[in-house]
Structure formats: C-alpha cells, structure tokens
Amino acid sequence: MMKDCFKGHKIRLRAVEMSDLEDYYLKTDGDTDALESSDRLIFPVSKETRRKRIESLSHQNPYDETYTLIIENEEGVPVGNINTHSINRIDGVFMYGLGILKSYRRKGYGREAIELLCRFYFETLNFRKVEVHIYGFNQSSITLHEKMGFIKEGVLRQNHYANNQYHDTYCYGLLKEEFHEIFRKK
Numbered sequence: 001m002m003k004d005c006f007k008g009h010k011i012r013l014r015a016v017e018m019s020d021l022e023d024y025y026l027k028t029d030g031d032t033d034a035l036e037s038s039d040r041l042i043f044p045v046s047k048e049t050r051r052k053r054i055e056s057l058s059h060q061n062p063y064d065e066t067y068t069l070i071i072e073n074e075e076g077v078p079v080g081n082i083n084t085h086s087i088n089r090i091d092g093v094f095m096y097g098l099g100i101l102k103s104y105r106r107k108g109y110g111r112e113a114i115e116l117l118c119r120f121y122f123e124t125l126n127f128r129k130v131e132v133h134i135y136g137f138n139q140s141s142i143t144l145h146e147k148m149g150f151i152k153e154g155v156l157r158q159n160h161y162a163n164n165q166y167h168d169t170y171c172y173g174l175l176k177e178e179f180h181e182i183f184r185k186k
Helices: 020-028 032-038 046-058 109-124 139-147 177-182
Strands: 011-015 067-073 078-088 094-102 129-135 151-162 165-175
Touching: 011 109, 020 046, 020 078, 020 109, 046 067, 067 109, 078 109, 094 109, 109 129, 109 177, 129 139, 129 151, 139 165
Parallel strands: 094 129
Antiparallel strands: 011 067, 067 078, 078 094, 129 165, 151 165
8 A cells, every 4th residue: 555645744735625715725814924924915815716716726737837735734624735836847846835824833834744745756756956935034934944954045135025125035945865864764
C-alpha cells in the first residue's frame, strides 16, 4: 500500500472543497494582518465572488502547474492553505505561497505543510529547487524559513507597497540536496 505523501504528523494537505468557503475562506476575510503579510489590503469581496473562486479551486486539474491545497489539522479543521505557482519544469524550480489562520499560527502547521509540499516536488516530481519571496515586514515568515534552512539569495528593494510605504522583498531558496540533508526521513 502506498504511503500518503500529503499526510504529516499534525496536518494533511488536501484538495479544496466547496465546504471550505464557510469553513476556511470566509474566516480569512477579516484577517487584515494576513492580507498585509501576504499581499495587500483589497476591496471587500462578495460571498458570491468568493463562492465562484472556491468552486473553481475545487475543480482544479491535478496536472496543472499551479495548485492550491487546504491545510487541515488532526481534527479535520482547515487551518490554512498552501499554493504552488511560478512553476518552471525546465529549470526544475517552483514557488509557493502559504497562509495560516491567525488562531492556528505558531503551532507547526506551516512548517509541516512546507515540508510535505517540498518532499512531493523533490521526490515525486523531481524538481531541484524551491524559492519563496517574503515581504520584509513579515518577520514570522522570515524566521520560519530560515529555521527550515532556506538561504537568503537576494533582495528586491522597495518593490512592494503596503500600509502606506514601500517594502523590500527577500528572496529565499532551498535546493533539493539541502532539503534532504535537513529533512532526512526518520
């Protein structure tokens, strides 16, 4: 029997379902900290627009280059999401974005989701590098990625505008062999 590569000790990564509209996505609407740390504040979105977006995500093709996964804890509660983007199969490089609901942060869910996603991309899909861009004001994400062994590779100076000021974006990367050195299978 094949091991579930999307299940960890604390979480499971799964496809988006329509129930996630109420159980997860509508809970993110009032989290301005999360919006600012991930992108920027935007105009409010109607529930119908949200529903259409979730419906679209619930019909994702598993062969697509970009994919959004729900992070669910041991009790089956959606606590966040992780999505892949900027996939470059020729160079073997991928990127991701991560969001954890405020009440579930600092519990190891994000770290485990990143580890599971990287393991899948490195071991199953044979990618060789993961990159992540982090806004300079998002100290918790910077700390998380540095603790996980990501290397700061560069700075995009003042390229993000949020909260009435420009911010730097830090570029971090982790190579497949570095990942395997840090996250040896136990």
